[in-house]
Amino acid sequence: MNQAISLQLPEQTIHRAQDAAAQTGRSLEAVLLEWIERGSILNEPFAELKQQHTLYSPLGGEDTAQALRDFLSLKQESSGL
Amino acid sequence: MRFEYSSFGEDAGGVLPRLLLTLRSGEMSIDVVGLLDTGATVNVLPRSAGRALGALWNAQPVIPKLAGNLASTEVRALSVLVTHFQAKSIPPVHLVFAWVESDDIPVILGQTNFFSMFDVCFYRSQNSFEIHLRQ
Numbered sequence: 001m002n003q004a005i006s007l008q009l010p011e012q013t014i015h016r017a018q019d020a021a022a023q024t025g026r027s028l029e030a031v032l033l034e035w036i037e038r039g040s041i042l043n044e045p046f047a048e049l050k051q052q053h054t055l056y057s058p059l060g061g062e063d064t065a066q067a068l069r070d071f072l073s074l075k076q077e078s079s080g081l
Numbered sequence: 082m083r084f085e086y087s088s089f090g091e092d093a094g095g096v097l098p099r100l101l102l103t104l105r106s107g108e109m110s111i112d113v114v115g116l117l118d119t120g121a122t123v124n125v126l127p128r129s130a131g132r133a134l135g136a137l138w139n140a141q142p143v144i145p146k147l148a149g150n151l152a153s154t155e156v157r158a159l160s161v162l163v164t165h166f167q168a169k170s171i172p173p174v175h176l177v178f179a180w181v182e183s184d185d186i187p188v189i190l191g192q193t194n195f196f197s198m199f200d201v202c203f204y205r206s207q208n209s210f211e212i213h214l215r216q
Contacts, residue, residue, distance in 0.1 A: 020085055020209075038096060038208065057120040058147035058191070064156065064179055065122045065193040067144035071158040072177040072194060 082170065086208040098203060098210045100190065105162040105173075106134040113188045117201065117210065121191030123147070126178035130188060131159055136180065147179060154181045171214055174198050 009017075021031045058064070086096040098117040103110055104126075111133045125147075131138070141157035159180040164173045177194055190196075202211045 016207075019083070023083065024085060035208075057118050057189070058122055058125060058149050058151050058179070061122040061145070061147045061149075061179070063145035064147055067142075068123055068158055068177045068179060068193050071142060071144070072160055072175065075160045075177075076175070 082213070083209050083211045086205075086210070096208060100165060100212075102188070103164045104130070104134060105164070106136060106159075109133070109135040115188040115190045115195075117195070118189045118191050119196065119201075121189050123189075123191045123193045124176055124178045124195050125151070125186060125189035125191065126159060126161075126180045127184045127186050127188065128180070128182050129184050131157075131178075131180045134159075134161060138180075138182070141180060144179065147181070151181055151183070151186065154183045156181055171212070174214070 017028055017031045017035070020026075021028045024031070084098070084100065087099050088096050100115045100117065101112065102115050103112050111130060113130055128138075131141075136159055138157060141159050144156050144158045146152060146156055147154065157180045158177060160175055160177045162173050163176045165171050176190075176198065198215055200213045200215055204210060
């Protein structure tokens, strides 16, 4: 069941929340609710470490990176960019 | 322009720096969520995203394979025009992707060439990040 509570927030916090709401097209309440929920997760010790994480980063693919840069240069030259 | 860290779907990674992007190739376009990954050497595009853009696997040049958990995956180069529909002030840019034959990976925005096109500043303590097109 939802409950309504009143909070006194610093102006700086309100401005940041208003900016976030405007940038993401959400309501001020939705932004504040997300921040509160996020804070409660972060405050739970090692909560994120209990989950299984996948490491995607293709580290060390320097040859691949060089090939992509060459490919992009070629595309840009051929399209006159 | 500043963006919030976000969660996406059932991704166990929690809140991460992600961007909503529109990728265009010819007449085709798709909306994707890209993960900003400073540890990634290259941008990575999953198989289905490239196909949805109308790209033909065999028509794209083969490039050296990636390292890490994608080491066994064949890779092709694919260049696409990218816009961010929440940031109209950022003009479209050409990003080049390592198009992998796998869907077990999100769209990754890495050093070549996302981070060479954009200056990015992370504010992890505030769960936000800023992006500016390079000068």
